[in-house]
Amino acid sequence: MTAQTQTRTTASEAVAPAPSLFSVRDLRLSFPDLARKPLLGAAPRNEVLKGLSFDIPAGQITGIVGESGSGKSTAGRVLVRLLEPDSGSVLYEGRDIGHLDESALRPLRRDLQMIFQDPMSSLNPRHKVWRIIAQPMKRYGLGGTRADAIAALGKVGLPAAFAERYPHELSGGQRQRVGIARAIALKPRFILADEIVSGLDVSSQAQVLLLLKQLAREMGLTIAFISHDLSVIRHLCDRVIVLNRGEIVEQGSVDAVFRAPASDVTRTLLTAIPLPELDPDWLS
Numbered sequence: 001m002t003a004q005t006q007t008r009t010t011a012s013e014a015v016a017p018a019p020s021l022f023s024v025r026d027l028r029l030s031f032p033d034l035a036r037k038p039l040l041g042a043a044p045r046n047e048v049l050k051g052l053s054f055d056i057p058a059g060q061i062t063g064i065v066g067e068s069g070s071g072k073s074t075a076g077r078v079l080v081r082l083l084e085p086d087s088g089s090v091l092y093e094g095r096d097i098g099h100l101d102e103s104a105l106r107p108l109r110r111d112l113q114m115i116f117q118d119p120m121s122s123l124n125p126r127h128k129v130w131r132i133i134a135q136p137m138k139r140y141g142l143g144g145t146r147a148d149a150i151a152a153l154g155k156v157g158l159p160a161a162f163a164e165r166y167p168h169e170l171s172g173g174q175r176q177r178v179g180i181a182r183a184i185a186l187k188p189r190f191i192l193a194d195e196i197v198s199g200l201d202v203s204s205q206a207q208v209l210l211l212l213k214q215l216a217r218e219m220g221l222t223i224a225f226i227s228h229d230l231s232v233i234r235h236l237c238d239r240v241i242v243l244n245r246g247e248i249v250e251q252g253s254v255d256a257v258f259r260a261p262a263s264d265v266t267r268t269l270l271t272a273i274p275l276p277e278l279d280p281d282w283l284s
Contacts, residue, residue: 010014016059020091021190021222027088027098029074030151039220042128049085050246055280056065056190061216061223063254065269066243072226074193075243079224080112092190110140113183119175123167128162129153140186152185153178156211169233173204177211184215194226206223230269234258245254 048071048072056079057063071250077083078090081097090098097108118123123132130149137152138144150160156177167175176196183191193212197205197282213236216223227233233240233254240257242250242265250263261267 018060020055021093022056023089023091024055024079025053025089025091027075027078027085028085029085030080031183048246049078051088051247052243052248054251055249056222056224056242057239058222059220060238061213061225061236063237063240064224064226064243065228065230065233065240067269068228069245070243071246072243073194076114076194076224076226079190080114080192080213081108110186111189112192113186113188113190114192114194115176115179115183115196117198119172119179121165122179123175125167126268127166128163129165129167129170129178132167132178133185136182137185142186148185149181152181155184155215157207171204172200173208176200176204176208180211181214182207184219184221187219188221190222190224192224192226195228197232198228205232212236230258235262242269248251 027049028047028051029049030047032043033046034043050270052071064075066072074083078085078098081090081100085098088098089096092108092112097105102161127135130146130153133149133152134144134146136144137148142148146163150163153160158174158177158181162170162174162178167178168177180194196212197208200208206257209232212225215221225233225237237254240254240264241248242257249265250257250261251260257266258270261270272274
């Protein structure tokens with residue numbers, strides 16, 4: 001953890017901390033800056049993640065928040081190993097997966113699922129909904145029949161008739177529910193949800209967030225929820241990690257961080273984004 005990081009620990013956390021599904025230490029990642037590449041030689045590298053250290057407690061929803069370009073989506077993609085870090089450790093259930101090759105990662109792919117920001121681009125437009133859900137199930141030996149897909153649709157509140165539709169025949173909120181159904185059908189341990197409600201209207205946002213919260217509770221899921229919307233983080237998540245320019249500036253329980261933010265960056269984010277005093281049970 002960097003010197004600037006502010007970490008909160010409540011009394012209950014000090015007595016009985018939740019076990020960590022992920023423990024990340026000194027995570028660093030850079031990308032080549034092709035715009036500054038010389039005619040000869042390698043391009044200089046732009047460091048995006050600068051020594052991040054944090055835990056993702058099992059069975060909880062952890063929010064990762066920051067301004068555009070803060071590195072929050074990049075950090076999430078390292079967790080599910082869509083990106084390999086330059087250095088540091090990414091412990092999943094005590095095993096460092098940060099530098100495993102694809103053959104070693106393959107058995108873990110079922111456990112580490114992702115729900116994407118744009119469901120239209122992440123769903124195969126040539127396949128009916130039931131095939132979109134069933135194909136990953138079949139790959140991992142979890143059935144993969146039309147009936148299995150319909151059962152998964154039922155868990156996200158979509159009727160059986162939707163199994164025969166194509167993605168373009170669905171609304172944005174319905175497509176996102178299909179993306180959630182595809183992820184939970186594999187019975188994962190961990191789900192990365194990356195800005196999954198940013199393109200939805202307010203009503204659809206509330207419905208999808210309520211669904212995600214219910215599924216997390218019913219299935220015992222661990223979720224990392226990436227968002228720029230602090231009001232959503234406040235009401236959905238148990239813990240929050242605040243990023244700024246590739247560094248963690250504050251992390252801790254949502255209640256503690258939002259009640260008395262210790263970082264100037266967090267205070268600026270709270271000031272910049274309207275946070276109405278909503279009913280605590282608005283997602284119920």
